[in-house]
Amino acid sequence: DVKVTQSSRYLVKRTGEKVFLECVQDMDHENMFWYRQDPGLGLRLIYFSYDVKMKEKGDIPEGYSVSREKKERFSLILESASTNQTSMYLCASSLGQAGDEQYFGPGTRLTVT
Amino acid sequence: GENVEQHPSTLSVQEGDSAVIKCTYSDSASNYFPWYKQELGKGPQLIIDIRSNVGEKKDQRIAVTLNKTAKHFSLHITETQPEDSAVYFCAARNNFNKFYFGSGTKLNVKP
Numbered sequence: 001d002v003k004v005t006q007s008s009r010y011l012v013k014r015t016g017e018k019v020f021l022e023c024v025q026d027m028d029h030e031n032m033f034w035y036r037q038d039p040g041l042g043l044r045l046i047y048f049s050y051d052v053k054m055k056e057k058g059d060i061p062e063g064y065s066v067s068r069e070k071k072e073r074f075s076l077i078l079e080s081a082s083t084n085q086t087s088m089y090l091c092a093s094s095l096g097q098a099g100d101e102q103y104f105g106p107g108t109r110l111t112v113t
Numbered sequence: 114g115e116n117v118e119q120h121p122s123t124l125s126v127q128e129g130d131s132a133v134i135k136c137t138y139s140d141s142a143s144n145y146f147p148w149y150k151q152e153l154g155k156g157p158q159l160i161i162d163i164r165s166n167v168g169e170k171k172d173q174r175i176a177v178t179l180n181k182t183a184k185h186f187s188l189h190i191t192e193t194q195p196e197d198s199a200v201y202f203c204a205a206r207n208n209f210n211k212f213y214f215g216s217g218t219k220l221n222v223k224p
Contacts, residue, residue, distance in 0.1 A: 004156070031210065042119070042202060042214040043157070050210070058211065059114065090156055100145060102212065104156030 003027070004105035006091055012111045019078040021108050023091030029103075030096060032074035034058075034066060037088040037107070049074055081112045115140040117205050119215025127223050132193050134218045136203035137185040143205040143213075146179060146186050151200045151217075160201075161188070193222045 007022035025032065031050050035043040035058075045058030047066040055066050063085060067075045074093075078085055088109050092102040116139040126132050138146075144165040149157035163170045163177045163186065170177050174193075179186040190197055203215040 033212070035214075040122070040216055042117075042216040043204075043212075044214070045211060048211070092156075100162065100206075101147070101159050104149075104158065106154070106156050 004091055004093055004103050006089075006105040006108050008108050009106060010109050010111075012113065013078075013081050014113055015082060017078075017081050017112075019081050019110065019112075021076040021078075021089055021091075021110070023074045023076070023093075023105055024072055025074075025093040025103070026072065027093070027095070027103075028071065029093035030071075031094045032068065033092040033094075033102065034064075034074065034076045035090045035092065036060070037090055043090060046076065081110075083112050086110060086112045115143060115205055115207050115211075115213040117203060117213045117215045119203050119218060121218060122216065123219045123221070125221045125223065126193055128193060128195060130193055132188075132190045132197070132220055132222075134188045134201055134203070134220075135185060136187070136205075136215050137183075138205040138213070139184065140205070140207050141181075141184065142208045144208070145206040146177070147204050147206075147212075148175075148177060148188050149202045149204065151202065153199075157202055190220075193220075195222050195224050198222045 004025045033048040034046040049068045065077045091105040094102045119136045147162035151157040176189040
Protein backbone atom coordinates (compact mmCIF):
# COMPACT_ATOMS: atom_id res chain seq x y z
CA ASP A 1 0.00 0.00 0.00
CA VAL A 2 1.11 3.50 -0.78
CA LYS A 3 1.73 5.52 2.28
CA VAL A 4 1.88 9.28 2.40
CA THR A 5 2.81 10.70 5.76
CA GLN A 6 2.77 14.27 6.98
CA SER A 7 4.98 15.44 9.80
CA SER A 8 2.26 16.87 12.02
CA ARG A 9 -1.49 16.39 12.38
CA TYR A 10 -1.98 19.64 14.26
CA LEU A 11 0.20 22.73 14.36
CA VAL A 12 -0.22 26.10 16.04
CA LYS A 13 2.05 28.94 14.99
CA ARG A 14 2.23 32.66 15.56
CA THR A 15 1.91 35.33 12.89
CA GLY A 16 5.24 35.99 11.23
CA GLU A 17 6.79 32.63 12.06
CA LYS A 18 8.41 30.49 9.39
CA VAL A 19 6.55 27.21 9.10
CA PHE A 20 7.68 23.93 7.53
CA LEU A 21 5.23 21.21 6.58
CA GLU A 22 6.84 17.93 5.58
CA CYS A 23 5.44 15.18 3.41
CA VAL A 24 6.99 11.80 2.69
CA GLN A 25 5.80 9.06 0.33
CA ASP A 26 7.17 5.55 0.20
CA MET A 27 6.21 4.37 -3.29
CA ASP A 28 8.78 6.08 -5.50
CA HIS A 29 6.18 8.39 -7.01
CA GLU A 30 7.37 11.09 -9.37
CA ASN A 31 4.58 13.58 -8.70
CA MET A 32 3.87 15.27 -5.41
CA PHE A 33 1.28 17.93 -4.58
CA TRP A 34 0.36 20.36 -1.84
CA TYR A 35 -3.25 21.44 -1.41
CA ARG A 36 -5.10 23.49 1.12
CA GLN A 37 -8.63 22.56 2.06
CA ASP A 38 -11.11 25.15 3.28
CA PRO A 39 -14.84 24.68 3.94
CA GLY A 40 -16.92 25.34 0.85
CA LEU A 41 -13.86 25.72 -1.36
CA GLY A 42 -12.76 22.13 -1.80
CA LEU A 43 -9.09 21.47 -2.37
CA ARG A 44 -6.96 24.12 -4.00
CA LEU A 45 -3.55 23.40 -5.44
CA ILE A 46 -0.68 25.38 -3.96
CA TYR A 47 2.34 23.79 -5.66
CA PHE A 48 3.25 20.55 -7.30
CA SER A 49 6.44 18.80 -8.32
CA TYR A 50 6.98 16.22 -11.03
CA ASP A 51 10.62 15.50 -10.26
CA VAL A 52 13.37 16.20 -7.79
CA LYS A 53 14.22 19.90 -7.67
CA MET A 54 11.34 20.67 -10.04
CA LYS A 55 8.30 22.65 -8.98
CA GLU A 56 5.28 24.23 -10.59
CA LYS A 57 2.94 26.84 -9.16
CA GLY A 58 -0.62 25.84 -8.55
CA ASP A 59 -3.56 28.18 -8.26
CA ILE A 60 -2.73 29.80 -4.93
CA PRO A 61 1.08 29.91 -4.53
CA GLU A 62 1.28 33.35 -2.93
CA GLY A 63 2.84 33.24 0.52
CA TYR A 64 4.16 29.70 0.04
CA SER A 65 7.27 28.06 -1.32
CA VAL A 66 8.27 24.41 -1.69
CA SER A 67 11.35 22.25 -1.70
CA ARG A 68 11.98 18.83 -3.19
CA GLU A 69 15.54 17.74 -2.60
CA LYS A 70 14.74 14.02 -2.54
CA LYS A 71 12.19 12.11 -4.54
CA GLU A 72 10.26 10.89 -1.51
CA ARG A 73 10.03 14.22 0.33
CA PHE A 74 8.14 17.40 -0.55
CA SER A 75 8.15 20.32 1.85
CA LEU A 76 5.80 23.26 2.02
CA ILE A 77 7.18 26.45 3.54
CA LEU A 78 5.27 29.41 4.84
CA GLU A 79 7.92 32.12 4.90
CA SER A 80 5.97 34.40 7.25
CA ALA A 81 2.78 32.82 8.48
CA SER A 82 -0.38 34.91 8.44
CA THR A 83 -3.81 34.27 9.94
CA ASN A 84 -5.35 33.75 6.50
CA GLN A 85 -3.11 30.70 6.11
CA THR A 86 -4.99 28.92 8.86
CA SER A 87 -6.26 25.85 7.04
CA MET A 88 -6.01 22.11 6.49
CA TYR A 89 -3.00 21.22 4.35
CA LEU A 90 -3.02 18.02 2.35
CA CYS A 91 -0.10 16.40 0.59
CA ALA A 92 -0.57 13.91 -2.24
CA SER A 93 1.56 11.85 -4.58
CA SER A 94 0.99 10.05 -7.86
CA LEU A 95 2.98 7.88 -10.22
CA GLY A 96 4.30 8.80 -13.62
CA GLN A 97 4.08 11.61 -16.11
CA ALA A 98 0.31 11.49 -16.35
CA GLY A 99 -0.17 9.82 -13.01
CA ASP A 100 -3.76 9.11 -12.32
CA GLU A 101 -4.60 8.14 -8.80
CA GLN A 102 -3.47 10.61 -6.19
CA TYR A 103 -2.71 9.21 -2.75
CA PHE A 104 -3.31 11.66 0.04
CA GLY A 105 -1.76 12.04 3.43
CA PRO A 106 -3.92 12.53 6.54
CA GLY A 107 -3.51 16.30 6.50
CA THR A 108 -2.04 18.92 8.80
CA ARG A 109 -4.41 21.33 10.47
CA LEU A 110 -2.48 24.57 10.84
CA THR A 111 -3.69 27.39 13.03
CA VAL A 112 -1.93 30.73 12.84
CA THR A 113 -2.67 33.05 15.74
CA GLY B 114 -8.17 27.65 -15.99
CA GLU B 115 -10.52 24.80 -15.18
CA ASN B 116 -13.55 25.39 -12.98
CA VAL B 117 -15.32 22.47 -11.33
CA GLU B 118 -18.72 22.96 -9.72
CA GLN B 119 -20.28 20.34 -7.47
CA HIS B 120 -23.86 19.91 -6.25
CA PRO B 121 -25.41 19.47 -3.80
CA SER B 122 -23.26 20.67 -0.93
CA THR B 123 -25.16 18.43 1.50
CA LEU B 124 -27.22 15.33 0.86
CA SER B 125 -29.21 13.31 3.35
CA VAL B 126 -30.66 9.93 2.37
CA GLN B 127 -32.24 7.00 4.12
CA GLU B 128 -30.23 3.82 4.35
CA GLY B 129 -30.86 1.70 1.26
CA ASP B 130 -31.74 4.65 -0.96
CA SER B 131 -29.58 5.90 -3.82
CA ALA B 132 -27.45 9.04 -3.75
CA VAL B 133 -26.40 11.11 -6.75
CA ILE B 134 -23.78 13.86 -6.77
CA LYS B 135 -23.20 15.98 -9.85
CA CYS B 136 -20.23 17.95 -11.13
CA THR B 137 -19.64 20.18 -14.12
CA TYR B 138 -16.33 21.29 -15.57
CA SER B 139 -15.34 24.04 -17.96
CA ASP B 140 -12.16 22.89 -19.74
CA SER B 141 -12.98 20.57 -22.64
CA ALA B 142 -9.36 19.36 -22.60
CA SER B 143 -9.76 17.77 -19.15
CA ASN B 144 -9.24 14.05 -19.55
CA TYR B 145 -9.51 12.32 -16.20
CA PHE B 146 -12.24 12.57 -13.57
CA PRO B 147 -11.72 10.97 -10.16
CA TRP B 148 -14.07 10.87 -7.19
CA TYR B 149 -12.73 10.94 -3.65
CA LYS B 150 -14.26 10.05 -0.31
CA GLN B 151 -13.01 11.84 2.78
CA GLU B 152 -13.87 10.50 6.20
CA LEU B 153 -13.50 12.58 9.31
CA GLY B 154 -9.86 13.14 10.24
CA LYS B 155 -8.50 11.47 7.12
CA GLY B 156 -7.21 12.49 3.74
CA PRO B 157 -9.34 11.95 0.62
CA GLN B 158 -9.30 8.47 -0.84
CA LEU B 159 -10.04 7.57 -4.44
CA ILE B 160 -13.24 5.54 -4.80
CA ILE B 161 -13.77 5.54 -8.56
CA ASP B 162 -12.50 7.34 -11.62
CA ILE B 163 -13.30 7.70 -15.30
CA ARG B 164 -11.34 8.77 -18.34
CA SER B 165 -12.62 11.02 -21.08
CA ASN B 166 -12.93 8.18 -23.60
CA VAL B 167 -15.40 6.25 -21.42
CA GLY B 168 -19.04 7.11 -20.73
CA GLU B 169 -19.73 5.01 -17.67
CA LYS B 170 -17.90 2.92 -15.11
CA LYS B 171 -19.24 0.79 -12.30
CA ASP B 172 -17.69 -0.79 -9.23
CA GLN B 173 -20.17 -2.69 -7.08
CA ARG B 174 -22.52 -0.11 -5.55
CA ILE B 175 -20.69 2.87 -7.04
CA ALA B 176 -20.93 4.15 -10.61
CA VAL B 177 -19.73 7.22 -12.44
CA THR B 178 -21.12 8.63 -15.68
CA LEU B 179 -19.48 11.18 -17.94
CA ASN B 180 -21.11 13.37 -20.57
CA LYS B 181 -18.29 15.05 -22.47
CA THR B 182 -20.58 17.10 -24.66
CA ALA B 183 -22.34 18.65 -21.70
CA LYS B 184 -19.15 18.63 -19.60
CA HIS B 185 -20.68 17.00 -16.59
CA PHE B 186 -20.09 13.84 -14.63
CA SER B 187 -21.97 12.22 -11.79
CA LEU B 188 -21.41 9.81 -8.93
CA HIS B 189 -24.13 7.28 -8.17
CA ILE B 190 -24.19 5.27 -4.97
CA THR B 191 -26.88 2.60 -4.71
CA GLU B 192 -28.11 0.80 -1.59
CA THR B 193 -26.47 3.34 0.64
CA GLN B 194 -25.16 2.27 4.03
CA PRO B 195 -24.29 4.35 7.12
CA GLU B 196 -20.58 3.82 6.40
CA ASP B 197 -21.05 5.72 3.13
CA SER B 198 -21.49 8.87 5.22
CA ALA B 199 -18.56 11.14 4.40
CA VAL B 200 -17.57 14.12 2.26
CA TYR B 201 -17.24 13.36 -1.44
CA PHE B 202 -15.17 15.38 -3.88
CA CYS B 203 -15.12 15.31 -7.63
CA ALA B 204 -12.08 16.47 -9.59
CA ALA B 205 -10.96 17.06 -13.15
CA ARG B 206 -7.41 16.81 -14.46
CA ASN B 207 -6.28 19.04 -17.31
CA ASN B 208 -3.58 18.55 -19.93
CA PHE B 209 -0.94 19.92 -17.58
CA ASN B 210 -1.52 17.25 -14.96
CA LYS B 211 -3.19 19.71 -12.62
CA PHE B 212 -6.23 18.63 -10.65
CA TYR B 213 -9.18 20.88 -9.95
CA PHE B 214 -11.59 19.87 -7.21
CA GLY B 215 -15.23 20.53 -6.58
CA SER B 216 -16.28 22.10 -3.30
CA GLY B 217 -17.43 18.80 -1.79
CA THR B 218 -20.71 17.10 -0.85
CA LYS B 219 -21.41 16.02 2.69
CA LEU B 220 -23.42 12.81 2.47
CA ASN B 221 -25.37 11.67 5.49
CA VAL B 222 -26.93 8.21 5.37
CA LYS B 223 -29.57 7.82 8.06
CA PRO B 224 -30.01 4.34 9.52
